[in-house]
Amino acid sequence: MKQSITVTVNGQSRSAEVEPRMLLVHLLRDVFRLTGAHVGCDTTSCGVCTVLVDGTPVKSCTMFGVQVDGRSVTTVEGLAANGAMHPIQEAFKEEHGLQCGFCTPAMMLVATALLEENPDPTEDDIRWAISGNLCRCTGYQNIVKSVQFCAEQMRQASAGAPS
Amino acid sequence: MTATEETAAESAPEKPLDWLGQSIKRKEDDRFLAGRGHYIEDIDLPNMLHMAILRSPYAHATINSIDTTEAAALPGVVAVVTGELLAQHNLAWMPTLSGDTQAVLATDKVRMQGQEVACVIAEDRYVAHDALELIDVDYEPLPAVVNPFAALEEGAPLIRDDKEGQTDNRVYHWEAGDAAATEEAFLEAHKVVAVDTHYPRSHPSPLECCGCVADLNPASHRATIYMTSQAPHAIRTVFALVTGLPEQNIQIISPDIGGGFGNKVPVYPGYVVATAASLLLGRPVKWIEDRTGNLISTGFARDFHMKGELAVARDGTMLGVRVKMLSDQGYAYADAQPSKLKAGLFHIVTGSYDLPAAHVVCDGAYTNKAPGGVAYRCSFRVTEASFLIERLVQNAAVELGLDPAELRRRNFIQPEQFPYTSATGFVYDSGDYETAMDMALEMAGYDELRAEQQRRRTEGGKLLGIGLASMTEALGAGPSRDYDILGIKMFDSAELRVHPTGKAILKLGVRHQGQGHETTFAQIVAHELGIPPDDILVHEGDTDNTPYGLGTYASRSTPVAGAAAAMVSRTLREKAKKIAAHLLEVSEDDLEWEHDRFSVKGAPSQTKTIQEIAFAAYTNHPMGMEAGLEGVHYYDPPNLTFPFATYVVVVEVDPETGEWQPIHVVAIDDCGVRINPMIVEGQIMGASPRASPWPPCRRSPSTTTATASGPTSWTT
Helix, strand or coil: CEEEEEEEEEEEEEEEEECCCCCCCHHHHHHCCCCCEEEEECCCCCCCCEECCCEEEEEEECCCHHCCCCCEEEEEEHCCCEEECCCHHHHHCCCCCCCCCCCCHHHHHHHHHHHHCCCCCCCCHHHHHCCCCCCCCCCCCHHHHHHHHHHHHHHHHHHHCCC | CCHHHHHHHHHCCCCCCCCCCCCCCCCCCHHHHCCCCCCCHCCCCCCCCEEEEECCCCEEEEEEEEEEEHHHCCCCEEEEEHHHHHHHHHCCCCEECCCCCCCCCCEEEEECCCCEEEHHHHCCCHHHHHHHHHCCCEECCCCCCCHHHHCCCCCCCCCCCCCCCCCEEEEEEEEEEEEHHHHHHHHCCCCCEEEEEEECCCCCCCCCCCCCEEEECCCCCCEEEEEECCCCCHHHHHHHHHHHHCHHHHHEEECCCCCCCCCCCCCCCHHHHHHCCCCCCCCCCCECCHHHHHHHCCCECCEEEEEEEEECCCCCCCEEEEEEEEEEEEEECCCCCCCCCCCCCHHHHHCEEEECCCEEEEEECCCCCCCCCCCCCCCCCCHHHHHHHHHHHHHHHHHHHHCCCHHHHHHHHHHCCCCCCCCCCCEEECCHHHHHHHHHHHHHHHHHHHHHHHHHHHCCEEEEEEEEEEEEEEEEECEEEEEEEEEEEECCEEEEEEECCCCCCEEEECCCCCCHHHHHHHHHHHHHHHHHHHHHEEEECCCCCCCCCCCCCCCCHHHHHHHHHHHHHHHHHHHHHHHHHHHCCHHHEEEEECEEEECCCCCCCEEEHHHHHHHHHCCCCCCCCCCCCCEEEEECCCCCCEEEEEEEEEEEEECCCCCCCEEEEEEEEEECCCCHHHHHHHHHHHHHHHHHHCHHHHHHCCCCCCCCCCCCCCCC
């Protein structure tokens, strides 16, 4: 039997009737047609389906859609604002932090959650934060650099911003 | 210079820079960063059905019966496809890209764990997977052979009893080099060092699994098949041959690919069943492989058992190398190797060394394992060859008491020896191996490292390991006289259309999976024609809309399709010259080309930019000339290309536990002209960590008994 749910997705309220067994990643991809969260494994290993639920990174293949009823979900489609890229998107482009692009949305969401909590992370902090996310193209080095670049840009922006 | 000319020169826009060698940011990034990449799973067609595959839990078993009654009765299930149904349409078996056959769905037997046995087509992906549980297959397990040596023993169970005339488990026997000359060289040896090793099976494991959406339109008779394919044109030809559909009615579209690394070159049963199901049902059918299916059934890499011997003189001079190699092919030979070269380019095993004699004997064996043997982040089987020769050189250095760098230095092919013909028949184009090694040693601080290594040995604590490897890779297949897939020659192609406004679209026969083609190939055209990369759309992966090509794998795209892009650009530049001469009312001989424009010699203010010429090509072209500024070029390289490298890897080893950790890696690669250095370095940084699992001999486990049913695999 289907259940009614209402979720705030990227700041917008969305409702759906879903089977209780439907995974969050399929709710986002198949029902809401937000295809930026990908599926790379069936065992919660690869992390390419990561989205933020109430600001916390979650592997959306390991959560049911009905579990986000009344909660807030951020996907990669919610990063850019007013037609401008989010600093983390700019950073990944600047530092060549992506190749095939399949892991990228998840990596960027994990990075934004990290920077929200810790605006000045060490390399170890960054590697720990992305340790649940696999990348088969880049060897991670440029992903780490991208997060460092973003952190630097965001710190500079907040230092320059009027208080 | 007159006053008028001076003014003109001062007000002229700044000369555009040469786009070649610039680390411009990637044009393809924006859509990926926005989450708007268009991967196979993102394709959603009206009225689409979903397919799931039932796989064999046994490595080798007879199928007594398959009962699909319950599965077919589940609400939402539209069809259950078995090998028996496919056999009625002559589709139970398909050709592999190495000219062997592989089952689409098993009929008589299963020959590997994870083999495709039945498919459910349903209205919903969850229902399709539910129905798999309801299929009842009666298997009778048979002894499984998972070791290629055992497979070739007398009395081993015959794996391919379906093949007429196949009486044992041998796939091929292939030799390269000169046996007699090598024998003679070994007689002269001061020492013969040996390596007997297994370069273990691994899996490329791209993050995106394989998949397809097959849409056979019963009204238009067209088959539009979206597929995770690194080689869409070759696949279309295979599909035409397998299904009997007319080739012009098959359109293979390879959308954005979430990594390939060789894994997405072969034809997989899922593609064929989804296509057949769409044909039979008249509705689009989507199949998205799960990770387990990807790891246990699709193209693996490596799995070579290698015995190598290197003959050296007292002073370390290398005299000859001989190799006996056994390849574990799995139950089908599906490597996608050039048909003449059964073990790919493994005979590049003489490496970077002036080795006067070599003899290579390669055998392939069928086992009850997944087929594959793909070129995983390398040219065909070159990684295996490089590993073997470098291990031999290391062992020789130890046995001779020579520093491994010094032994290499004494044996490198010297710059003045190029073009150099190797003992196994390659013609190396160029190289400067010693300089590359010296750069690597200097960057690593080699002398200090050796001193530190010695100090730690005497003082205790963590030990230092210093690994050194020099590599020459043969890539860019290939000259069509030697390289083909199923008889289709390994050229590649580029079509360039410059539109009236001076913007262009470049269409290629290859298909990238993250290598940055949309940027790199735009830079090639920009270099040749001066059209900025932002004004050039690079289009790949659609057989209706790109010229025929063999695809992206084995490090071939830039040397072959990239060259085709340069060649077609030059053809258009020749035509542009004629149009410029017409516009400027001068002879072609009076024109000279610079960056993006033709100018009249001696009168540099008299110019026509490529954009002006493009507009004229459609609005004011000379009488008698064909309108437009478009062309296509098929490039057949005269030879392979031979990039080289030296890598130094420093590891710390805990003497108590044997645990080790890399602490420093230096990579010096000479890949020729770097079109986009950022992308080149990104490729190397991405590939290097992939090498780390082999030294500790991590491998993909496979079934060891006939009844093993737990899918177990890991990736490297």
